Amino acid sequence: MAEIISPGCQRGIPGNVEMPLSVERLPNGNTLIADGGDEAGFGSEIVEIDHLGNIVWNYNEGLRFAHSGRRLKNGNTLITDTTNNRLIEVTPDKKIVMNSDEWGSGTGKLSDGSHLHYPNEAFELEDGTFLVTDRNNDRCIQVDRNGKVIWAFERELKHPHNANALPNGNFLISDSDRNRILEINREKEIIWSYGDGSIETLWWPRSAIRLKNGNTMITDSRNHRIIEVSPEGKFIWMFQTEYVDKFYITHATKEGTFLIACSGYHQVVEVDLAGNIVWLFRNYRRPTPIYTRLTNGFFKEVGADRYPLHWVLARRLSEGGGKVIWDNENKPYPCPGLEFDRPGALFLQQDIAVKPGSTYRIGGDIKTIDVKGEACLMVDFFDSYGASLYRDISLMPSGEFFTGTNGWTHDIFDVRVPPRATYAELRLSINNSGKVFVRNIMMNPI
């Protein structure tokens, strides 16, 4: 009998904002939010809310981990539908009037023969073309509505997440994996930059905007802060939360406040220059149950969806790939596994209530086949806002890392529950391609 602390709500409820990834204040005072959806890959949508938090418009048809929604001059909304590798423009009555899948005679190809790969951001430029941050192609491109590439910056970037145009015609690019912000002119020369590569200066910056005073406001994601720097690179001001909350996008309002998409805390905040939160939107309800203890760790029970009962296939970061598989030869009963075939990461996971300060022992058997990346058991800890306590996946406690092909191996490791943790997420994790199987998982306080 499963003992559940929080049952979790239905997945994909329209208007339930699970993971705000971009935000902007519209001229009418409403706020447009791109919601990446939940960990299982449901609920991604673009939501427009009024200042009281009422949902006045949304679009959620077929979106997968959409990272941005931008209102165009014509009143339509431009959406980067990230996991679907496409860019769409939808009307207020939710008709798609442009879809990058139709470019290149329906192949989705751009005029240079490439395909958008995990686009994260797109803005409309003055001339009606789009500036697209094409993350997994490591580039920023200007395209027209027919997919003609007009301009491209393809050098030196590693997983950029945001590029926007400045009044002087230059572009401000967040070169996230290189921990820096670049200002590029149309001749593709670097005019200005900030970030020395160290994570103390900038850690995975996901957006930057030029302010009217000439300074630059950078969303320094893993340092859970926004930071204002002068053209000379001098630190001017910052807003930082006490605890880890990965900020994705910052938008400057006409009133001189800043709207921040807070992916960790599942909310959008508006802060003033004194660091006051002057407005906040959060309507998050957890879709995932929290169990009192690890449940069905031996995978004897199988759900109607052919997933192990009480376990969640987390495919938000899987870039569209991956599935649950079963080893039917395993005795005395079949055991589950994950098959994955691309960059990104796929998890089979369960949330378990924990007490800070206690130590848990976690163990199980793992088998891998041709894993090109890593497979392992891993634990993420979350606070009462449902935000991970870790700034980076590599800081999370884990068992042994398995690469290549390995027969059944017993793995066992201890983790201490950090302060402020309310629940643990125990994961079987795989990144890159291969298969991993798991059986006999246990997790207990010691």
Next chain:
Amino acid sequence: MALDRIISEKRKRQCAKLIEISKDIVRQAFNKFKPEELGITWTGGKDSGLTLWIIRQVCQEKNIPLPKTMIIGEGDEFEEIEAFVERMKKEWNVPLEVCRNEDVLKAADYRLNALVRVKDLNERNREELIRIGFEGDEFPFEAESYVGNHLMKTVVFNQFLERNRIKGIFQGLRWDEHPARFDDPYFEFKEGGHLMPEHTRIRPILHFTEKDLWDTYAAFKIPYCPLYEQGYRSLGAKTTSLISVEGVPAWKQDLENTEERAGRRPDKEKAMERMRQLGYM
């Protein structure tokens, strides 16, 4: 090669300071609990050995006998450790209880890797398996596996506490031995629960690094198990403990830049770096 290094006077004073911190923890424990409410865990290894030596110093100072001491018999012991423990028990007059889960050993016919059938176990052990979420019908008898560890160590430990009404138990853990230990406190109260007696864990040598520990052994001529001379750095069950560097005594190895628990995840840092580069989360 015996541990006969010369330790400088300065280093000896540093080690003495570390011992003093530990002794203070031990004294606090004796103030908090009656001597008969205290217990000591001993494995014959270097960490619990140093802990025992320090507790013994405090007991001599207070002129009281050593608290009850437990050693766990997992069924996979090094003969060298058994001999060392036997010798020290006599020399130091240790009130030692050898604790074993006889029921599991019997079900395994005292053979390593033998399959143990859950239905052959007694009620307590079966209940313990339910408690940890073990849902199988059988398991191989290995002391270092999840189930083996629980039945052969945790259960035996809890039973020792129950049997002797122990309220505070000394453990020889150190912060630097494992990342999961980084935040361990000197005194940790453990709430009681089903099959788990309420108790406080007392860890007097948390602050010793591996190097501090060996320098202290050398400076104060503390006896140790000779296996460390052969290159073992960490001693557990016989069949799963590995020599880190063959023929190089533990204290002569590169203690600060290599893993104490040899053979465990040597490529973890590299793998972490690769995952970090994927840029997720």
